[in-house]
Amino acid sequence: MSSVLEKSLAIVELLADHPTGLPVSAIAAHTEQPASGVHRTLQELARLGYVRQLQTQGDYVLTIRMPAMGLGFLGRAGVTDVAQPILDALAAFSGELIRLSVVDSGKLIWVAVAQGATRGLRYDPGQEQGVVVHLASSSGGKAWLSTMSDEDALARVSEQGLIRKADSAGPNAPRSLKLLLDQLAEARTLGYAVAVDSYLAGMAAMAVPVRYRLSGPVVGCLSIAGPAVRMTAARMAELAPHLKAAATELGEAASGSKYFQVNIRALESGLRVDSAQPSPR
Structure with a gap:
């Protein structure tokens, strides 16, 4: 430093x-x-x-001064007004933890959460708002990476690191780039990314990208997470249509947020710059 x-x-x-x-x-x-x-x-x-x-x-x-500044910013920018009702509805339906992450300055950051589990076993991290998402081990990270070419996805992962440096990292987190690419291919096929015993031991999650007005740039990712014993493959398949519908609703509602409007202009500008560059293939 x-x-x-x-x-x-x-x-x-x-x-x-x-x-x-x-x-x-x-x-x-x-x-x-x-x-x-x-x-x-x-x-x-x-x-x-x-x-x-x-x-x-x-x-x-x-x-409390800095957290209050952050919450005030999210409120004034329209992020919570736009997102929270959609997250709350999905949490109530699924009975699990719902998280929204947004793309900001080339990173994926958790910004909003809703807890649907009211009793019994539940996943409730409590301190992840504002945290940069680890891409390779989380469902949200893999959902975002799956919208890119393999080359761009690997570049993002190399910047951040394949392995999450945390004692709580799950045993099934991908330990090789080949395995990660296989998981991204599976996410593209399923239409949602999965992380089981990956980001955290005992936790399973699924996520989809949130696209601005359905076909625009990816502005974030929406995920459902819960105990792995409850979030089985069959349960994820049942929840997938509802998760995708909520992501579509968020993408449509994003036009009402000043924050997303600014981010969209930056993303579209970046896309125009990228499209002017020769393809690496």
Whole structure:
């Protein structure tokens, strides 16, 4: 890391993943920065109201200021107004967790969620809004990759890494590019991508891309996730038409969101630039 801003944002992003807080030493180790520099940055962030110290010489946590800014942005941009009713309806029908991820600056990011399971065994991560989706191991990531050529999909995966670096990563996550390409081919055939014991052990999910007005650029992905014992292949086949219908509804409704309108202009501009380039084949 070179700039002060980059170092500061690395600390903020780390604290966003640890809502109960971290000590200076752990923050320094995770971000590979000197403890003295981390302490100075935290003091400045505290002065500005973005972090606070739980007690003297204690852990540092984010204040509510930055999450509130994010929620305010989503609300003013029309993302939650457009998406939440559709997510809530699909959650109520499926009885599982529904997640919407959006394409932003070349990444896929979870932004909205609805929980349909009200009792018993359920998958409820609780902290994934704002998290960049790991493409190779998640159903949403594979749904997005399946809309690309194999070459473009592999380029995206190589930027991010094939293996998700997390203790909770599932045992069935693809360990080779060939296996990943086979899974993308299957997603194109089925019309939806599947991840079973892949992103998380014991969890299964299915996802479809969300296209702007059905045939436009992909603006995000919509997924259904739940315990693998309940989200069987047969259950996924039953849910697939409803998931696709909800994605179509989201794609139509996206025109009412300022956020999606801006993203569509950027995506269409990018597509025009790409189409002017010679094919790598």
